[in-house]
Amino acid sequence: MSERPYVTLSCAMSIDGYLDSAEPHRLAMSNAADLDRVDDVRALHDAIMVGASTVRRDNPRLLVRDAARRARRLASGRRESPAKVTVTASGDLAPDAAFFTTGEGTRIVYCPRDREAELRRRLGDRATVVGIGDDCVMMAALLDDLAGHRGVRSLMVEGGGTVLTQFLGADLVDELHLVIAPFFVGEARAPRVVGPAAFPWTASRRARLADTSQIGDVVLLRYALSDRFGMLDDQSADAGRVAAEIP
Numbered sequence: 001m002s003e004r005p006y007v008t009l010s011c012a013m014s015i016d017g018y019l020d021s022a023e024p025h026r027l028a029m030s031n032a033a034d035l036d037r038v039d040d041v042r043a044l045h046d047a048i049m050v051g052a053s054t055v056r057r058d059n060p061r062l063l064v065r066d067a068a069r070r071a072r073r074l075a076s077g078r079r080e081s082p083a084k085v086t087v088t089a090s091g092d093l094a095p096d097a098a099f100f101t102t103g104e105g106t107r108i109v110y111c112p113r114d115r116e117a118e119l120r121r122r123l124g125d126r127a128t129v130v131g132i133g134d135d136c137v138m139m140a141a142l143l144d145d146l147a148g149h150r151g152v153r154s155l156m157v158e159g160g161g162t163v164l165t166q167f168l169g170a171d172l173v174d175e176l177h178l179v180i181a182p183f184f185v186g187e188a189r190a191p192r193v194v195g196p197a198a199f200p201w202t203a204s205r206r207a208r209l210a211d212t213s214q215i216g217d218v219v220l221l222r223y224a225l226s227d228r229f230g231m232l233d234d235q236s237a238d239a240g241r242v243a244a245e246i247p
């Protein structure tokens with residue numbers, strides 16, 4: 001069996017722990033410099049994942065934006081942007097969402113088995129639909145499928161909170177990048193960074209804070225959550241070497 005992909009969780013929250021407001025439009029948490037850093041992290045991974053609510057609400061493209069990073073990926077034999085991954089139980093995903101219509105890479109939709117046929121019909125050749133599980137998709141099974149059948153060795157999970165909670169609660173995360181934006185949201189209906197779960201990191205088993213950095217008005221906390229932590233840093237060095245060879 002293939003080794004599970006290396007998993008990086010990346011998100012930005014308000015000081016009071018919200019991922020967004022409850023207003024109709026998405027609340028920008030980050031700043032331009034931090035978004036560029038996120039683009040750099042995206043470029044390191046084989047695949048990027050968000051939950052179906054984020055696809056519906058934010059309509060993200062999930063592409064590498066910077067041309068030099070795309071060129072480096074191509075030079076190292078990868079596609080310009082990572083594969084895109086989402087998960088849904090309802091099957092409520094619009095085929096004209098930017099997730100499906102932008103970029104050239106692979107798009108994979110995981111859903112419970114009984115939704116598979118209908119979603120395949122609706123999405124056609126816009127995505128590979130994979131049915132796993134009866135009522136919901138277990139994130140461990142999703143990772144096994146990505147590694148065993150899709151050639152994915154690293155996955156960046158960008159949210160939202162429902163998905164982050166499941167990866168963290170199942171102890172499937174190698175590193176966490178948590179950005180704190182300098183404001184409060186303060187709305188009970190807004191999505192929290194995580195919901196309740198039996199997280200492996202508790203007051204008596206503390207996570208390891210590997211790095212902190214200030215990026216303009218936000219702060220980035222980088223936590224090491226497994227003994228594989230840092231595995232992609234080596235790939236980053238490889239990317240640097242390839243970059244140096246590009247004229």
Ligand SMILES: NC(=O)c1ccc[n+]([C@@H]2O[C@H](COP(=O)([O-])OP(=O)(O)OC[C@H]3O[C@@H](n4cnc5c(N)ncnc54)[C@H](OP(=O)(O)O)[C@@H]3O)[C@@H](O)[C@H]2O)c1
Binds near residue numbers: 010013019088090161
């Ligand atoms: N600040 C940040 O860094 C950041 C990043 C990303 C997102 N966000 C925000 O987060 C909010 C969305 O977060 P969210 O927690 O509401 O939603 P989410 O995690 O994006 O998506 C949740 C949805 O994913 C599907 N899903 C999740 N787990 C599943 C499982 N095990 N099996 C099958 N389907 C599963 C379900 O889709 P169905 O409903 O289709 O069944 C579920 O409703 C948005 O406001 C977005 O803007 C913020």
